Amino acid sequence: MGKILFFVAYFGKLPWYFPLFYQSCIDNEDTEFLFIGDNFNNLIESENIKKINYSLEDFNSLASYKLGMKVHIKYGYKICDFRPSFGVIFEDFIKNYEFWGICDIDVILGNIRGFLSQDILNNYDFISTTPEYPSGYMSIYRNIPLINNLYQQSSYLRQIFTEDKNFMFDECGGCYTEVIAGTNILETISETDSIHHLLERNKHNIRCLFEYYSIGGVPGNIKYNKGILSYKDEFEILIYHLSDYKKNLFTDKNIKNEIFDSFIIHQYSIVPNTFKLRVIGRINDFYVQIKFKLLHFFDKIMMAGRKNIPKDLNNGTYNYMGQKFEIVNGKKHTTFQLAFLRGRILKSFFFQNFYYLKEANLYFFQNNDGMEVLKNDGTPLFYQKGM
Template sequence: MMKHNKSIALIICYYGKIPWYFKYFVHSFKYNPDVDLFIITDEPFDQEPLPGNIKIIRKTLSDFNVLATEKLGFRINVSRNYAYKLSEFKPAGGLLFSELLDGYDFWGYIDIDVIWGNIRDFITDELMGKYDLISGRPEWMPGCFSLYKNTDVMNTLFMQSKDYVKAFTDEQYLNFDETGFKHSAFIAGNTNLEINGGIESMMHVVQKATAANKIKPLFDFFMIEGLPGRLKWENGYLYYKNRYEVLLFHMMYLKDIYTPKKQINYIPDTFNISSTKIYHRAKSKLNGL
């Protein structure tokens, strides 16, 4: 395994039922031993063996609320009935979990409905040496994969939004971590100065800071979403059409239309992802002959 000079830690806060696709998440992530993942939860994620680079941090949702209130300086009260609201806090991860992230060069937030390719093939030391922020999409910062340099400037960047207090205290999810639900406008090439309505999201903040030469971000096409089919995962690598290597596949739609008919007890080192399901190659009945 190639030695890397810069270290990466990823964070996810998760409170809820453990989904069937978590097994694929874990299986693919264990092939990235040089990237660490912290799962903040009180769910039984560790009932089955986890690879050494996935670490469970035991915190109840009440613990999170206390921690966030202390670090942010105003009352946070995320309800267990609407734990999805935690997505709003992703850009604040560098501040909220600074003790966990101490010593890492970059930290990032992710989602659990992801199948990983080889992270270091894409997120190289060279890239991390050039940029302060790395986005998995070219148009906006996705909640399923965005990376920040572990500095005070980047860890408090979210505070540059005039709406961050509102985003963290409003009962509804406002999509602060991405675009404030202005995805279409950013895809169309509009800038934060041209997009009115909604809240000042992280995408607005990043564009403002970039224009002021305060940060240097990279927006690139590292991931696949939707239902493209023709994906193959093999021994830690993810390929599209057997030609293009991919950093990750975000199962945001596939998980809604597909659930395995049987309990998943074993995931092979090669499997395929069509536009409707994940399927494993059948084992040979000839015992390898």
């Protein structure tokens, strides 16, 4: 079976969910992982787990040499833009592998080889675990010059690699709304191109598989048991993306060591896979939802019963995946425009530092970089200012 090496590059303090991801890597004994970063000193190596202690300065030095331009990453997240070039930057590590891949740490992996069969590996050169665009949290590249050097076809390469901004080059350049809606990536408008653009331009030479291998959100009913990941005990999945769970305002982010081998991911908690704790987890999910609905009900009554004109919000336009959110402070009202909805903004009575979009029935809060609009399940969506 074709050998695969996944690069796991992460700089900074490891988050609370890292042990869950790490265990799912260990349990994939027939797939290899190379951890690259500045906080993997205590990582225990095994047959399929290796590590390289790298600082950002080390990466900058190597990337500058391999890419032929001055690279100066200042923060870890920027490394996402460099992922399509890992076949060149880390070429010395993949000489004995048929494929190399990229993998985030905010995921839990199922049985990789159970999904990426030899037949699939034989027939595809690039594999994405999402159907609409290249998935930055897990993608696989065939280790051949055409694929490894594909990133060089970008006309914006120097801008992407030398500016501090994250251009989402490893995915679709930020055109998520359009491609999810079915628009061809080459028909979208973006500041730069991305690996998605390059794959589409080369679709006659590069065999791509964009497959629905992953789930996200906070659906609950996800079980991990010694390398097997399943949903609702009905079907097996390759990967669960924790992007929403880790940001959700209601989720319990305290985990204990004994759950790593087998555990249940409820909507708002992660618990060991025992009957008693599974029941407690379901009860907790129900309690969280009822509590929020009751507070929301009384909050609307209190907001309507007092003068409520927020004056501390910043005027401007905010953007999330192509969707605009506009705030206007007026003399009588503070208003918003979100997609096709327009209405008033009220200051929450029960939820400190939160505001309420009355006509949209949504809460949001403001931070230094933009707005976090809260979905009804407790997951915030970040709208960046000035985009």
